[in-house]
Amino acid sequence: MRVLITGANGQLGYELIRSAPETIELIAATRQDLDLQAVNLREQVLALKPDLIINAAAYTAVDRAESESEVAYAINARAVRSLALAAAELGATLLQVSTDFVFDGTSPVAYLPDQATSPLGVYGASKLAGEQALAEVDGLDACVVRTAWVYSTHGGNFVKTMLRLMAEKPSLSVVADQIGTPTWANGLARVLWALARMEQRPKRLHWTDLGVASWYDFAVAIQEEAVARGLLKNAIAVRPITTDEYPTPAQRPAFSVLDKRSTLAALDGAVEAVHWRAALRTMLDELGNQ
Numbered sequence: 001m002r003v004l005i006t007g008a009n010g011q012l013g014y015e016l017i018r019s020a021p022e023t024i025e026l027i028a029a030t031r032q033d034l035d036l037q038a039v040n041l042r043e044q045v046l047a048l049k050p051d052l053i054i055n056a057a058a059y060t061a062v063d064r065a066e067s068e069s070e071v072a073y074a075i076n077a078r079a080v081r082s083l084a085l086a087a088a089e090l091g092a093t094l095l096q097v098s099t100d101f102v103f104d105g106t107s108p109v110a111y112l113p114d115q116a117t118s119p120l121g122v123y124g125a126s127k128l129a130g131e132q133a134l135a136e137v138d139g140l141d142a143c144v145v146r147t148a149w150v151y152s153t154h155g156g157n158f159v160k161t162m163l164r165l166m167a168e169k170p171s172l173s174v175v176a177d178q179i180g181t182p183t184w185a186n187g188l189a190r191v192l193w194a195l196a197r198m199e200q201r202p203k204r205l206h207w208t209d210l211g212v213a214s215w216y217d218f219a220v221a222i223q224e225e226a227v228a229r230g231l232l233k234n235a236i237a238v239r240p241i242t243t244d245e246y247p248t249p250a251q252r253p254a255f256s257v258l259d260k261r262s263t264l265a266a267l268d269g270a271v272e273a274v275h276w277r278a279a280l281r282t283m284l285d286e287l288g289n290q
């Protein structure tokens with residue numbers, strides 16, 4: 001199978017590449033290799049002739065998207081449509097990675113894949129527009145996989161930011177009233193490869209690690225596990241605050257836990273789901289060995 005991975009230099013791209021099955025003929029495309037804003041993106045993809053496209057590239061600067069909506073929509077929506085058109089013409093499958101930010105966070109329970117969407121900001125709206133673009137392409141074999149709070153040893157993310165700040169500052173304040181689930185990119189990559197091996201798959205799925213947390217919970221866990229592993233010398237005070245105490249340009253969902261039951265059923269044991277804290281420990285062990 002010939003597989004095109006976009007965003008090869010990102011967190012998920014990195015994990016997809018290192019976990020790729022040996023039988024895969026991999027085309028790992030960075031921004032320099034494949035410009036998602038190029039007007040001839042469809043033609044470039046047609047020339048590569050992939051059997052499967054995993055779109056791991058995205059504009060993910062949530063706050064900056066509020067002032068850079070044109071770029072956000074170009075990458076998160078229009079580029080997805082070009083990839084979809086190329087995939088349909090080639091008879092290829094497209095796995096599109098999306099986000100919990102397509103929801104407004106008002107649900108009292110975990111969001112189902114088919115639940116009504118209502119993004120609060122440009123980032124979520126642009127990712128939703130990308131999802132909708134897939135439905136407009138006739139004859140396309142595609143699956144949207146929504147995820148949340150992704151981190152890895154590679155690239156920039158909340159875990160590595162917390163480790164840096166905890167080493168530099170005497171104390172930190174972290175938002176405690178936004179609830180979701182951290183996701184190790186390595187686990188997400190393994191799910192995408194499992195979906196790639198299926199002859200048929202649902203059109204829309206959710207994947208994160210197990211459990212729930214606030215950003216404050218996540219930060220406290222990062223510090224506890226990092227101190228235990230010698231990645232941090234000392235623990236500092238971590239104070240919970242409200243969203244109102246930490247205003248940002250983009251509004252974020254207060255509750256964006258994703259219901260993964262349909263994904264687990266589709267995977268049928270092909271990938272083991274683990275609690276987010278167990279995944280965090282594994283990632284920090286890996287970071288400590290680098």
